[in-house]
Amino acid sequence: MEGGPEKGRVPRQKMPEQPPLVRARNFNEVPLGYSPEMALLEAGRCLQCKKPTCMTGCPVGVKIPEFVKLIREGEFVAAARKVKETNALPAVCGRVCPQEVQCEGSCVLAKKGEPVAIGHLERFCADYERRTDQVCLPVKAAANGRKVAVVGCGPAGLTVAGDLILRGYQVTIFEALHKPGGVLVYGIPEFRLPKEIVDSEIRYLQSLGVELRPNMVVGTSLTVKELMGEMGYDAVFIGVGAGLPQFMGIHGEELCGVYSANEYLTRANLLKSYRFPRYDTPLARGRNVAVVGGGNVAMDSVRTALRLGADNAFIVYRRSIEEMPARREEVHHAQQEGVQFKLLTNPVEVIGDERGWVKALKCIRMELGEPDAKGRRKPVPVKGSWFDLPVDIVVIAIGTNANPLLTSSMQELKLNEHGYIVTDPEGRTSVPGVYAGGDIVTGSATVIQAMGAGRRAANAIHKDLGGEAGPPEACSGTLQP
Amino acid sequence: MHRMVIEAPLLAKKVQPGQFLIIMADEEGERIPISVADWDASAGTITIYFLEVGVSTMKLAQKNAGDGLYAVVGPLGRPAKLAKYGTVVMGGGCYGIGAITSIARALKEMGNRVIVITEARSKYLLYNREALRAIADEYIEATSDGSTGIKGKVQDVVQYVIYREKVDLAYFIGCTFMMMNCSNATKGKGLRTLVALNTLMLDGTGMCGVCRVNVGGQTKFACVDGPEFDGHQIDWLGVFHRKSMYLQEELLAYQYHSCRALRPTDQEGK
Ligand SMILES: Cc1cc2nc3c(=O)[nH]c(=O)nc-3n(C[C@H](O)[C@H](O)[C@H](O)COP(=O)(O)OP(=O)(O)OC[C@H]3O[C@@H](n4cnc5c(N)ncnc54)[C@H](O)[C@@H]3O)c2cc1C
Ligand SMILES: Cc1cc2nc3c(=O)[nH]c(=O)nc-3n(C[C@H](O)[C@H](O)[C@H](O)COP(=O)(O)OP(=O)(O)OC[C@H]3O[C@@H](n4cnc5c(N)ncnc54)[C@H](O)[C@@H]3O)c2cc1C
Ligand code: FES
Numbered sequence: 001m002e003g004g005p006e007k008g009r010v011p012r013q014k015m016p017e018q019p020p021l022v023r024a025r026n027f028n029e030v031p032l033g034y035s036p037e038m039a040l041l042e043a044g045r046c047l048q049c050k051k052p053t054c055m056t057g058c059p060v061g062v063k064i065p066e067f068v069k070l071i072r073e074g075e076f077v078a079a080a081r082k083v084k085e086t087n088a089l090p091a092v093c094g095r096v097c098p099q100e101v102q103c104e105g106s107c108v109l110a111k112k113g114e115p116v117a118i119g120h121l122e123r124f125c126a127d128y129e130r131r132t133d134q135v136c137l138p139v140k141a142a143a144n145g146r147k148v149a150v151v152g153c154g155p156a157g158l159t160v161a162g163d164l165i166l167r168g169y170q171v172t173i174f175e176a177l178h179k180p181g182g183v184l185v186y187g188i189p190e191f192r193l194p195k196e197i198v199d200s201e202i203r204y205l206q207s208l209g210v211e212l213r214p215n216m217v218v219g220t221s222l223t224v225k226e227l228m229g230e231m232g233y234d235a236v237f238i239g240v241g242a243g244l245p246q247f248m249g250i251h252g253e254e255l256c257g258v259y260s261a262n263e264y265l266t267r268a269n270l271l272k273s274y275r276f277p278r279y280d281t282p283l284a285r286g287r288n289v290a291v292v293g294g295g296n297v298a299m300d301s302v303r304t305a306l307r308l309g310a311d312n313a314f315i316v317y318r319r320s321i322e323e324m325p326a327r328r329e330e331v332h333h334a335q336q337e338g339v340q341f342k343l344l345t346n347p348v349e350v351i352g353d354e355r356g357w358v359k360a361l362k363c364i365r366m367e368l369g370e371p372d373a374k375g376r377r378k379p380v381p382v383k384g385s386w387f388d389l390p391v392d393i394v395v396i397a398i399g400t401n402a403n404p405l406l407t408s409s410m411q412e413l414k415l416n417e418h419g420y421i422v423t424d425p426e427g428r429t430s431v432p433g434v435y436a437g438g439d440i441v442t443g444s445a446t447v448i449q450a451m452g453a454g455r456r457a458a459n460a461i462h463k464d465l466g467g468e469a470g471p472p473e474a475c476s477g478t479l480q481p
Numbered sequence: 482m483h484r485m486v487i488e489a490p491l492l493a494k495k496v497q498p499g500q501f502l503i504i505m506a507d508e509e510g511e512r513i514p515i516s517v518a519d520w521d522a523s524a525g526t527i528t529i530y531f532l533e534v535g536v537s538t539m540k541l542a543q544k545n546a547g548d549g550l551y552a553v554v555g556p557l558g559r560p561a562k563l564a565k566y567g568t569v570v571m572g573g574g575c576y577g578i579g580a581i582t583s584i585a586r587a588l589k590e591m592g593n594r595v596i597v598i599t600e601a602r603s604k605y606l607l608y609n610r611e612a613l614r615a616i617a618d619e620y621i622e623a624t625s626d627g628s629t630g631i632k633g634k635v636q637d638v639v640q641y642v643i644y645r646e647k648v649d650l651a652y653f654i655g656c657t658f659m660m661m662n663c664s665n666a667t668k669g670k671g672l673r674t675l676v677a678l679n680t681l682m683l684d685g686t687g688m689c690g691v692c693r694v695n696v697g698g699q700t701k702f703a704c705v706d707g708p709e710f711d712g713h714q715i716d717w718l719g720v721f722h723r724k725s726m727y728l729q730e731e732l733l734a735y736q737y738h739s740c741r742a743l744r745p746t747d748q749e750g751k
Contacts, residue, residue, distance in 0.1 A: 176686055178505060178512075178552040215554045217686055221491065243688040247700065254695055254719045256726040263689035271511070271683075277737040280511040280536050281683075282730035356722030403687050405705060 012114040013042040024306045024337040027190045027274055031095075034124040036076070043071035046116045049108055054118060057106030059452040062087050064103055064118055071121055080129035083122055088162045089155065089451065091130060091197045092184060094123025097448050098327045130200060137208060141168035146465055149174060149233040151218045151406065154182020155447045156239030156438030158201065159454030160461070161210045167462055171209075172233075174216040179270060182241055184447070186270040187262070189300050191307065192330075195269075219406035228433055235433050235461045238421065239454065242439035243403040247396055248292070252350030257284055257358035261297045261397035268304050283308065286393030290314045290361045292347055293397030294324035299331060301395045302339050313339050314389065318346040318366050318379045342389065344368070344379065350394055360388040400444055407440075418443070427457030428464075435461055482576070482608055483531050483542050490525030492555055498583040499561025499677065499709055502529070503685040505552035506540035513537045514682045514704070516654070517556065518579035518609075530579030530608070536734045557685040558708050562675070563587050567649035568594040570642050571617075572635035572663050574601070574655030578609050580677065581654050586616045594618050596642055600635045600659070604628035636662040643670055650675065653712065657720055664712030674712035678703045681724060695719050 016032045017023070023030050034042065046068045054064045062083055070079035083090040099105070099119040107115035129135055146169050150157040153175035161171045179185050181198040206212060216222060218240075227233045245260035247253050264283070267273040273283035289305035291298050294317035305313045315334070317324065320343050324331055335341070342363070349362040365385035368377035402419035414422045414430035420443055421436040423429050429436050437453030439445055492502070501516045519528040533542045544550070561584045569588050573581040578599045589595045597617035601607045602625045614620045622630030623638050631638055635653065642648065651674040653663040660676040667674045680692040680703040692703035695716035701707060 176554070177684065178554075215552050217554060217557065220556055221495065221554070243686070245688070245690045247690065247693075254693060254700070254716075254723065256722055260690040263683060263691045266683060266689055272509075276730065277536075277734040279509045280540075280734055280738075282727045282734065284726065284730075356719075356725070405686055 010041050010045050012045065012117055013038045013120070015117070015120050020333075020336040020338070023191065024303075025309075027307055029194050030191050030333060031120075033127055034120055036074075036128075039071055039076070039121060039124045040074065042117050043068045043121060045109070046072065047108060053106045053108060054103045054116075057102040057104075059102065059446075059448045060086050060455060062090075062103070062122070067125065068116065068118070068121060071125055076125050076128040077132070077134045079121075079125040083125065087122075087448075087451065088159055089201055089447075090122050091126035092155070092193060092201065093448055093451075094119050094121075094126060095193050095197075096188060096327075096446075098446060100328050102448070130197075135200075135204060137204075138166060140166050140208065143170070144168040144467070146170065146234045147172070147232060148461060149227045149231070149236045151224070151227075151236060151238045152176075152182065152240040152438075152440075153180035153202075153212070153214075154239055154241050154438060154450060155184065156241075156450040156454040156457075157182070157237065158205065159451045160237045160239065160435075160437070160458045162205055162208070163455060163458035164461065165205065165208045165210050167458075167467060170211075172211040172213060174218050174222065174227075175212065175214045176217040176240075177270065178214050180212055180214060182239075186266045187297065187300065189265065189269055189304055191303065192300065217405065219409040223409050224406070224431075224434060225410070234465055235435060237427075237454075237457055237461065238406065238429070238434065238436040238440060239438040239450070240403065240406055240440045242400045242420075242444050244401040245396070246399050246401055248347065248398060250347060250349055252352055252358075253396070255350055255352040255358050256356050257286065257392055258350055258394045259396065261291070261293070261301045261395055262400065264301050264395045265297070265304065268308070274304075274308060284393055285309050286391065288312045288314075288391040289393040289395065290316050290342075290347075290389055290391040291395040291397055292316045292361075293399070294319065294326060295397065295399070296326045296330055297399075298395075298397035299326045299334050301397050303330075303334055303337060305393065305395070306337055306339065310393075312391075314342050314391070315339055316342045316345050316347055316361065316363060316389070318344065319377070320344055320368065323376060346379065346381065347394075348386070351388065358392055358394055360390045361394055362386060362388050400439075402440060402443075410434075425456070426460035427453060428460055433464075482579075482606065483533065483538075484579070484608070485529050485531070485541065485544070487527045487529065487550065487553060488525060489527050489553055492553070493520045493522045493525045493527050496520050496527065496556040497560035498563065498587045500556035500558050501685070501708065502527070502553055502555035503557060503682065504529075504541070504550055504554075506537060506544070507551045510540060510551060511537045512552070512554075512683055512685070514557070514679070514685060514708075516576065516580035516677070517583070518576075519583050519612075528579070530576045532576055535731045536738050539735070539739060554685065558704060559706070561587070561652075561677075561709055563591055565592050568596065568647065569650045569652060570596045570598065570639060570648050572598045572600070572639060572651070572653040572655070572659075574599070574635060574659045577654030577656075577659070577677075578607070578613075581652065582609055582612055582616070584652065585613065589616050589618075596648075597621070598623060598635045598638045598642070600624070600633075600638075600655070602626060634662070635659060636666045639663055639666050643667065643672060648672060651712075652676075657717075657724060660712060661715075661717045661720075664715070664717075668713050675709050676712040676715070677708040678710055678715070678720065679708070680720065681726065691723075694723075 104115040271281035366379035438450035687705040697714035
């Protein structure tokens with residue numbers, strides 16, 4: 001974004017945002033969305049390449065030049081439907097995809113530093129269609145008499161359900177929590193992804209006929225065997241995510257005030273602790289909060305802490321800012337809002353007071369050593385550089401593992417050495433009729449990757465149950481009036 | 482103490498002794514863990530007991546027969562380890578009197594000699610007496626005020642029982658303080674002791690880690706690794722600390738809700 005635009009050229013349209021110091025104290029969405037005028041200008045920047053490279057960067061192959069062209073022509077609703085041909089959740093993906101390493105990263109204009117804002121445009125047309133109440137139900141294929149059970153209602157499960165319901169299957173989603181959406185509702189905060197959007201996507205699936213069964217923990221409430229046996233499902237898709245929080249294994253992690261990011265965000269988002277005591281679930285509001293980690297989860301946690309009233313909100317990360325796996329936009333937003341970055345810093349101990357509460361986080365400074373096998377430079381501690389960071393809340397956001405709750409109830413299901421489900425490229429597991437995809441196969445990844453895996457598995461299910469090949473009816477289907 | 486019978490056919494078919502549920506009274510509510518005390522698979526019902534100690538249990542107590550609950554999830558947690566141990570002494574206090582009932586019955590059915598001790602402040606707070614008397618080989622009551630049975634607590638009676646005869650397993654459910662004291666009472670004899678911890682919980686499926694406890698130097702999640710643990714291996718101080726995390730908020734929430742609420746008396750909801 002260095003330098004001004006060339007003469008006569010339209011610069012990349014910046015999306016309006018709530019001012020940093022205002023938004024750092026509320027839970028409303030940060031970016032406010034394009035106006036139609038801005039969308040027209042931005043879409044006009046697209047070169048409509050003959051051989052579009054942007055599409056190669058998209059895990060689900062959204063027809064980017066086509067939908068951008070429709071926006072440019074003012075056909076906003078048609079654009080949204082074009083996106084939906086390959087991506088069932090454009091309003092979500094437009095907000096949370098790491099576009100800088102996907103479509104926008106591969107845009108020809110990226111080389112000049114200002115790729116077309118594909119994510120913003122995707123969000124714009126999907127929001128436009130929803131807000132103007134122009135969402136239509138596609139025509140479903142005739143019922144084919146087959147039943148499919150989807151376990152887990154995250155992006156992977158939602159995609160499978162959406163694809164198969166349109167192909168005439170009877171689809172039921174079993175979800176452990178009381179609300180559907182997976183990480184989209186319990187993890188990603190309101191200020192980044194308003195829950196109303198997820199709700200409307202789910203209502204859409206329900207109106208297509210998908211049945212939703214919340215409060216069902218598959219593995220204990222029900223087993224996959226029962227689903228395939230007495231309950232008569234022809235196939236089961238497992239999309240249970242990677243839910244088990246990792247702790248650091250350092251002294252003091254059991255103290256009051258130490259949270260896993262999963263707990264912290266679940267309280268705040270799913271159980272709406274930020275509205276306590278109107279909502280019953282409490283969440284400790286620290287003045288000084290340290291969040292350990294450098295991914296999206298860490299950014300979401302630290303920005304939540306600010307919004308809950310923290311005076312000082314720190315990111316403690318053992319590498320440097322370049323190595324942070326979080327989306328660039330989130331890091332940038334966090335910086336603007338006043339999050340303090342303690343980089344090249346590693347926690348070694350949580351120090352408690354006599355009541356068992358966190359008092360400080362003992363850290364050591366790090367420096368980057370030799371690159372490891374993946375080319376990431378490995379941080380090594382600087383001798384004797386300990387220091388105490390005085391904090392009253394510590395949130396640990398260093399990743400998750402596979403939750404064995406479901407998989408341990410299926411001895412015959414093949415897992416890898418880390419407990420993730422092993423599948424073929426199309427999502428077939430070692431158990432006939434059982435498919436899997438999303439974080440429980442790949443480990444923590446992205447929304448769009450989970451959706452891509454869901455799409456492949458839906459195709460495989462369709463094929464294996466004797467359906468005709470070809471593009472999913474799902475997406476190309478004509479719309480009901 | 483409130484007793485509630487919940488219609489949940491799928492759960493009633495699945496549940497095993499020692500497991501628990503996560504219940505949300507309404508959409509704004511907390512997800513709270515509650516032990517399954519008893520069930521009837523053919524009627525499709527589950528019985529729970531709870532003590533009104535804060536907002537969530539207050540909301541449950543306010544339900545009337547025929548009302549619905551926003552969410553009931555389960556069965557969760559590992560079932561009690563049932564085996565033929567020989568002689569088992571079981572202690573229940575508070576909601577634990579209900580919670581030990583089905584475990585006592587199952588242990589009895591497996592051929593154990595089962596001694597059940599229950600405690601309360603006073604006679605009128607004891608419940609489930611007929612059921613327990615029918616199950617147990619010996620049923621002993623203890624009250625703090627001596628209004629019935631032995632004057633004292635489970636921890637006292639247990640010491641007497643294990644002094645009197647050879648016991649192979651002790652099993653306690655009640656408030657944390659009671660479980661700790663009882664575990665301490667059996668420690669000297671090296672008697673194998675199990676307790677069912679009642680840590681804070683959220684999801685109950687291993688997803689959040691709020692329920693973590695240190696058992697024998699290892700971090701365990703009470704919801705999926707427990708709730709049953711070896712009472713002699715638990716870091717009790719840690720358990721107390723973690724349970725106290727939201728004392729202030731709990732009080733605030735209780736005041737916030739109770740000033741407007743009408744408090745109905747003990748009742749059976751469906
Ligand atoms: C805080 C946070 C921020 C993130 N930010 C981004 C981002 O900005 N961009 C991005 O692309 N990705 C982001 N991610 C990653 C992304 O959300 C995940 O990769 C994606 O959600 C995985 O989808 P999934 O369908 O595999 O699983 P999940 O979304 O995890 O959904 C799994 C569902 O299965 C349910 N479940 C689990 N066990 C059972 C069971 N036994 N029975 C029934 N149901 C069960 C769970 O309750 C859950 O609802 C973020 C993740 C987190 C945690
Ligand atoms: C596996 C498991 C099984 C459980 N089974 C039952 C059950 O069958 N019946 C039942 O009543 N409770 C049971 N509990 C405890 C129950 O979950 C809590 O009582 C409940 O969360 C209280 O919610 P609240 O909002 O009403 O009170 P809160 O506002 O959360 O607590 C109010 C006050 O009560 C104290 N308190 C909380 N729990 C207890 C307790 N167990 N004993 C004494 N004081 C407590 C708190 O420290 C606080 O001071 C169980 C817990 C676990 C983990
Ligand atoms: S209650 Fe969340 S992990 Fe145990």
